[in-house]
Structure formats: C-alpha cells, structure tokens
Amino acid sequence: QVNDAESTVSVEFTPTIPHCSMATLIGLSIKVKLLRSLPERFKLDVHITPGTHASEHAVNKQLADKERVAAALENSHLLEVVNQCLSARS
Amino acid sequence: GVKDGRWTVLQLVEALGFSLENTDPRTRGRGIQLLSQVLLQCYSLLQEKEVLHLVLFYESRLQDNHLVIPSVLQGLRALSMCEVLSPGLAVSVLKAIFQEVHVQSLLQLDRHTVYSIITNFMSTREEELKGLGANFTFGFIQVMDGEKDPRNLLVAFQIVHDLIAKDYALGPFVEELFEVTSCYFPVDFTPPPNDPHGIQREDLILSLRAVLASTTQFAEFLLPLLIEKLDSELQSAKLDSLQTLTACCAIYGQKELQEFLPSLWSSLRREVFQTASEKIETECLAALRALSACLSRSVLTSDSEDLLDSFLSSILQDCRHHLCEPDMKLVWPSAKLLQAAAAASLRTYHRITHSVLPLLLEQYTKHTQSSQRRTILEMLLGFLELQQKWGHVEEDESTLLSLQAPVCSVVFSALLDPSVQLQLVGIKALTVLGSLQGFLSSSDLELVVDHLIRLALHEDSQSSEAAMEAAGSLAPTYPKVFSGHMVPRLEEELQSEREESHHNHHSFQQRCLQALAAVSTHTSIVRETVPILLQHLQKVQEGTEARNTQDMISVCQSLHRVALQCQQDAEGCWYFHQTVVPHLLAMAVQAAMPESTHTLPGKALLEEEVLAAMIPVISAATTHLSPELAAQSVSHVVPLFLDGDVSFLPQNSFPCSFQPFGDGECLEAQRRLVALLMAFVCSLPRDVAIPQQEWLLRELLALSCSCNCPFTATTAAKCFAGLVNKHPAGQQLDEILQLAVNRMEPSLAEGPHRTQALTLLLWVTKALVLRYHPLSSCLTDKLLGLLGDTELGPATADGFSLLMAESPDVLHKGCHADVRIMFRQRFFTDNVPKLVQGFHGAGPDVKANYLKGLSHVLNHLPKPVLVTELPTLLSLLLEALSCSDRVVQLSTLSCLHPLLLEAPQIMSLHVDTLVTKFLNLTSSPTMAVRIAALRCAHALTSLPTTVLLPYKGRVIRALAKPLDDKKRLVRKEAVAARGEWFLLGSPGR
Secondary structure, eight states, X not given: OEETTTTEEEEEEOOSSTTOTTXXXXXXXXXXXXXXXXXXXXXXXXXXXXXXXXXXXXXXXXHHOHHHHHHHHHSHHHHHHHHHHHTTTO | OTTTTSSOHHHHHHHHHHHHSOSSHHHHHHHHHHHHHHHHHHGGGOOHHHHHHHXXXXXHHTTSOTTTHHHHHHHHHHHHTOTTOOTTHHHHHHHHHHHHOOGGGSOHHXXXXXXXXXXXXXXXXXXXXXXTTHHHHHHHHHHHTTOOOHHHXXXXXXXXXXXXXXXXXXXXXHHHHHHHXXXXXXXXXXXXXXXXXXXXXXXXXXXXXXXXXXXXXXXXXXXXXXXXXXXXXXXXXXXXXXXXXXXXXTTOOHHHHGGGHHHHXXXXXXXXXXXXXXXXXXXXXXXXXXXXXXXXXXXXXXXXXXXXXXXXXXXXXXXXXXXXXXXXXXXXXXXXXXXXXXXXXXXXXXXXXXXXXXXXXXXXXXXXXXXXXXXXXXXXXXXXXXXXXXXXXXXXXXXXXXXXXXXXXXXXXXXXXXXHHXXXXXXXXXXXXXXXXXXXXXXXXXXXXXXXXXXXXXXXXXXXXXXXXXXXXXXXXXXXXXXXXXXXXXXXXXXXXXXSOHHXXXXXXXXXXXXXXXXXXXXXHHHHHHHHXXXXXXXXXXXXXXXXXXXXXXXXXXXXXXXXHTSSOHHXXXXXXXXXXXXXXXXXXXXXXXXXXXXXXXXXXGSHHHHHHHHHHHHHHHHTOOHHHHHHHHHHHHHHHHHOOOTTXXXXXXXXXXXXXXXXXXXXXXXXXXXXXXXXXXXXXXXXXXXXXXXXXXXXXXXHHHOSOHHHHHHXXXXXXXXXXXXXXXXXXXXXXXXXXXXXHXXXXXXXXXXXXXXXXXXXXXXXXXXXXXHHHXXXXXXXXXXXOTTTHHHHHHHHHHHHSOOSSSSXXXXXXXXXXXXXHHHHHHHHHHHHHHHHHSOTTTHHHXXXXXXXXXXXXXXXXXXXXXXXXXXXXXXXXXXXXXXXXHHHHHHHHXXXXXXXXXXXXXXXXXXXXXXXXXXXXXXXXXXXXXXXXXXXGGSOHHHHGGGHHHHHHHHTTGGGOSSHHHHHHHHHHXXXXXXXXXXXX
C-alpha cells in the first residue's frame, strides 16, 4: 500500500510456513530494497500478514526498530546475505 | 653432393666410416645424425640395394647406445618414405623397433618419429604389415602404452583408427587395444596458454571418439565405461559419454547393446529427470533417440526377442504415469523422453503414439483447468509435429488416423477456450494438423476455417495474430477452401456496417484487412483478395468520413504485406504489379486533377502519410520483377510522368492533362505524385534501362531545387539520388552530376531555396558515398563547410544521420541500390578527423553542430569498430556532454554506454569527469536524456571497483533525487542504477 501524499509505504508479506525461519531475513531484504529504491521522504513499514507466522510480533518488532535494522546492516555477514538476496538476477 | 648425384650414399658411408665406428657414442651419434640428415633430404634418389644395406645398418644400430637412437630413428623415418624399399624390410624394421626400442622412455620428438615411421609404412605397405598379423597390433600397443603428449596422442589415435578401419588383425588384443586408448577417456586436457601447437581439447575428444566408436568389437568394454562415466559427477564427462554413445549407435546393433540397455536407460532417465543443465538434457535426448533408432534398424532374427519392443516398453512404463500429472515437475522430462524415442524411426513412433496419444486425449478431457489442458495439448502438439516429420499418414497403421475425431475435437475445444494461452497452442496444433496431407476431411476443414476467421477477428491481438499466421501457412495447402470460404466471409465482414461504437468498428475493419492480407499466400487467393482491397481503398477514398486517412493507410499496409508474400512467386508478383500499380497511380492521378468533383475527400489520398504508405507497396511490387517484365512496366510509367500519357491506366478519362513537371500553381497536387514515381523507378533492378533517363533526371533536378513544398522537393531529391546511385559510371553520369552541382551551388549560397538545395546535396552525397564515387569526398567537404553556417548548420548536422542511417524507401540493398559494405567505416575514417578539426576551429555558436554531426556518425557505426576507435575521441565526447543541445547529449550518452561496458580500463581514467557529467545530466529537463544518463551511471558500475569506491557515497546521494522523478521510466532506471551502486564493494555481490 502506497500513499504518495503522506509519503508512506506499507508492505505485508506472507512467509511460506508459520515456522519459516527466514521470515526475518525476508523482511529485512524487503526493507533494505525499499530503502535503496524509494525517495527518502517515504516512511516504511514492513510487517508480516497477521496470523501467518508463529512469532509474528517478535519479527514485526525487529523490522520496525530502526536501530536494529541499522545494526544488522553493520554486520558484514548479514549484509552479505541480504546483498545476495538482492542481486539474485545474475 | 649426394643430392645432385655426384656422390653416392655408399661413398658417404665410407667417408664417414671413421666416425660411424668410433668407440665414443657421442661421435658415433654425430656421424649417424649427419647420415640421417642427408637421407632425409634425398631419400627419393636411393637405389633398392642401397636401401637394403642402409636398413640393415640402421637396424643393427638400434641396439646401440641410447645417445645414438634418436638419429637412428630419423634415418629410419627417411628410409620409411622410400618407394624402393624391398618387400619384407618394412616388417623387419618394425619388428626391430618393437623389440629393441623402449619407445616411452624416449623424448617427445623421437616418439613422434616412431609414430611417423609406423604411419608411413601403414600408408604404403598395408599388405606386408597385415602379414604380421596380430603381432603388429601388439607391438603398436606396447609402443603407445603410456603416451602423454597431446601431439603424439593425436597421431596415435589416428593410427589406431586406421588399424580398425582398414581391418588389421586385432587377434586376442582387442581388450588391450581398448585399454590403451580408453584410459584417456574422458579427455581432460587444457592447452597451456600461448601453446604454439594449437591443439585444443576438442581435437583430442573428437579423435578419441572416432577410435572408440569405430568398431563393434569394443562394445562390451566401452558401454560399461560410458555408463560409469555417465554416473559420475563431472559435467564434461557426462557430456562426452553421451556424445560418444550417440556416435556408437551409428554402428552398433542389437547384439552389442542388449546386455546394457536397462542400465543405459536408467542412467539416461535419471539424467533427464534430475539434471539442471540444458545441454546434458539435450545430449541425453539425442542419445536416447540414437539408441532407439539403432534398435529399430537391426534386422530381427526369428528366435531372438524384439529388443526394441521391450526397451520401448520400459520407457513407456517409466514415463507414462507422469503424463497424467500435468502440474508436476516430471511431466515435461517424460514427454521429452517419449518424444525423443518416438522421433527415432517410424516404428518407434507408432509404438509410442499408440500408447501415449489415447492417454493424452483422455487426460485432456479429465482435467478442466486451462493451464493443465495447455500442458497436455503442448505435449500432444510435440507428437503431432513428429508425425509431420514422417510425412504422409499411412492409411492402415497410423494410430493418429484412427484417433482423428477425438484429436480434432480436443483441438477445436482448445480454440473455444477463453484462455488465450490455450488458444495459441490450439492454433499451433491446428497448423500442424493441417499440414498433414489428407488428415483433415473437407468438413473439418470448413470448421477449421470458421475457427480461424473467428479468432483472426478476435479482440485479443495475440490470438488474432496467431490465427492469421496459421491461415497464411495453411492457405497454400488448401487454396480452394480458403478462397471459397474465408475470403468471401472476410469481404462480407469488411463491408458490413455494424452498429457498434465508432472505435470498435474501426479496429474490427483493420483486423479484416490484416486477415485478408495474411491469407494471401497463394496466387489463386491473391487474385481474389487484391481486388477486394483495391475496391475498399476506392470506397474509402469516395467516403466522407473524417478518419479515412487512417483507413487508407491500413489498406496500403495490407497491400504491402500481400506484396511481400508474393515476391518469391514470379507469376503472383507480376499479377500484383500489373493490377495494383496502375490502379494506385490512376487513383492518385484522379485525385490530383485540379477540378476533380469531390474536392475535399479526394485530397485525403494525397496526404503525405497516405503517399508514404503507398511507397512501400509499389516498391515491394517492383523489386522482385524479372528484368523483361520490369522493362515492360517502366515503358508505361515513365511516359506517364514525362508526357502525361495516361493510356495504360484503368478509367483513363481524366478531365485534364497530367503534367507533374509542368509549371503552374494548380499543379502542386500533381507534383506530389513524384513520390509514387520514386517508389517505382528507384526499386527497379539495376540492369533495367529507364527510357529518357536524361530528361527525367533533369526534370527531377529542377523540381527538387525549385519546389516550395518540402515534401515534393525531398521526394524529387531522393528520386534523383536513387537514380544517380544506380547510373552506370561514365561521362553521362559525370555530366549529370556536374549539372547538379552547378544547380546547387548558387541556391545553397543564398536565395529562398537554401533548404531544398541542402536536402538535394545530402541525398546526392548519400547516393555517391554508398557507391564510393570519387565525387563523394568533394560533396562531403561541402557539407562539412556548411556545418559552420549559422542558418543551415543545425539541419546539416542532422543530415549526417541521414547519410549514415539505412533509409527505408530508397538507396538500400532491397531496392537494388549500389551499396558497398563498410561504407560507414570508410566515411568514418575519411571524415571524422575533419569534423574534429572543424570543431576546434569553429566559433562558439556553431561548435554544437560539429558535435552533433560527429555523434550521428558515431551512433551508426558498428559497435565493435566504435570501441576500438573511440578512445581517441573520448576527450571530445566528454566535452560534448557539457553541450546544451539535447540531441548531442543523447547520442553522446548512447555512444558512451557500450564503451563503459566493453572498455572499462580506458574509461576508468576519466571516471571523475564521467561521474560528474552523468550526475548533472540526471536532472536534465528531457526525459530521454535523464534515462540515458541513469543507464550510463548504471553502466559505470562495470568499471573496476577500486576506481569507483571513492565516488560511492556521492553517487548514491545524488541518485536519491531521480528516485522521486515524476516519470516512471526514469524512476525505474534510477532504482536499477542505485541498487547496483549500493552493491559495489559490499560483501555478497
């Protein structure tokens, strides 16, 4: 859902199974891709479709926390994985 | 001395006596070396007796010290090339070598000598060597056992191949021979860099394969080896095994394969089901096909069971059930395996289709989702296409024929399905069915035609296009049905006035026109459709509706399509030409009459777009005419324009005369028809003489220089250029060109017709540049001079794109123009230095013109040439980026883009300038420039990362702005570029 006037973007994603261990990584990748591709004025909100993941709240909290996202991207190993997710075309 | 016969060899041996018998092996070696060198030079002069002695001498020397051996072998090689070698000697030499020399302890060169001796003997003394029996084979096996050098291996493989091919006795040594060669399989060899011998891995693979696949005697050893390698992990080993297997199947029979069929099949099946590599899959299918073909070729003896039958049964058993699950992963691999087996021979085809086709038909009715149905139909289509390969349907055996009704009903139901994808497959299947002679009954055919009409006029452009294409490809097979059913129906639909909304009706009519053109693939149909199209054109012209310009253009496009389709067929082409060209000319002349009754609507035909649409029709109708017919036609058309001779036109009673080259205000409309003249005369084959060409050229020249209407003047100039390009060289041509130059110069200098003169100059220059005429350089210099003109400069700069680009209607290969290859490169090398020089000398207000001209030239140059030439022009191009003209910016960016990708090393020297300029241009007011700049910024990431890293932060910040661009296409490029810059230098790229 994009609201251009209010400069907000909200993305809902559904993990494959309720126990999907990659949910955090998927959310992080979506978030990073959007951060890189959208003008700065947009406020991002990436969260799991309600009721589709076991630890929905924990993951949502992690994704919403700006500092945790920034810290995750400082971690070179995690950054590598995210970058791999984002350059899969080649 | 020995060479000219003054000395005999015997004398030489005597003279060398001392060193030959010396006790020091080194001195002995040198003596023998000298003797061998002499022999190598003059072996053809030796007498039989001399040879005998020398051979005996050398044989005895083989037992000598190892230092001597290389020279001895050289000598023997010389002797082995002697024609006078007496019988028995070859055998004794070889025996001696096999006995005395341990070949593999020699150096590579000396081993090579041994192989050459053997090869020489094999080519000249085949009979004698065969007398040796299996001993020869055994000896050779010992010689080559353990060989490592690829150069020697190539020779050795050749020898083994000859051994087998020429039927030498292998005796009990088959397995040894196999071992000694197969140990190299699969070949794993990477030529060292800077290898002077140029032996590639592929050479070794092929020569080894030739050996392994040369005899059935190897089968029992080779097949297990192949299976083993096929089961290995190595991709290259798998590929090589499969290809070798395919090669073997060409000579193997049932007997050899029998034992290994089950394991071969299971390996092949596993590979096709599991592999991720397309190449391996293709090779597997090829191997399976070869296997089945091999099995079906073998003649059956009454007592043995039919291996083919059991083999196919196992294939069917393993694959059949997968076909029932169209959603699963294994459907397509199974279908491909079955199709590969079915493609092997007519017998396998019957056997497999007998089992599979009913199954597929049943599955089709069982599944109702259109995606599943599509998969099933696609598989069915695959099998139908195979049937096409076997050609005619045989009445008694074919399973397909017995299934005719259900197959037809399945295909027809697919055509009625709302899913476009399914319709498309259905149309393809229909095309295949139609191409099977005698498969469709006449009532089915009518049904087919009905379906095609419905689909061709369908809303969806994809299926409509596919249906038209299918109609086009089936029409030549069933011309009667199509001309009897489809054409009248389409005509009816075309004329029907529907009560639909305006727009719908319009697009419906367009589809009718397209369909009419599409089915015109057979002469008899062309004869029916062309009159309909012409009639419709006439009707539109007489009509009063506002959008008839568009309609006329559609008719012309359809006519063009028909013309292209009947170009290859001489009769159809002549019919088309004879009917359409006079008709179009007549309509145009009629419309151009000054006091024609229907003043306003008639003029629609004379609009530039309509005339431009007629040009390709006439051109396409003319290019493929035979010279005689073209000459006949040209004798009508040219007098029409020069003398106003209208006698050959249909309805030739015009109220007043036709004088396109005459003076007078009211003739403006008639002059425009020069476009049609151009389409005709410029498309004629080069050897057709044009009557009164001088006169015509003069008139065209006058018209192009003096006419006020830009359209007419340009066409006249193009027509003139087209004729000049084909004019044979000589005095006449020079005179005409001189006349043109004289005419142009004053009007270029001043006066109301400067633009026209420039146009003429451009076209004439193009005509001459294309044929490398000497005058062309003089004319291009004139153009270069005009770049400095404040008034004409910009137009001249644009003209450079005209010079370099392919022109759609005249002066291209299709209309027989004289076009030399590489004319662009030549133009580039001749003129770019002058352009650069002109740029540096020019005033600030005209500098842009030079840059623009330059970028046009560069833009049309083939990319490989561009990449090699550009570094010298780079600084100029960078300067061009700061030029404010957007055309210059755009073409410069498009020049730089490939360069960034292909020559990153050179570009990285200028990275600072490039980054700055690109980022500035991303905020250009023109969308196309923004997009191109962002693309270049994206392409920058292919430069070495170390060079770019200092700019990373700056670029990422600057690229944030175009992310918010108001145009979607710009945002898209910005996202791509920014994402790539983010990844630069980060881990995990």
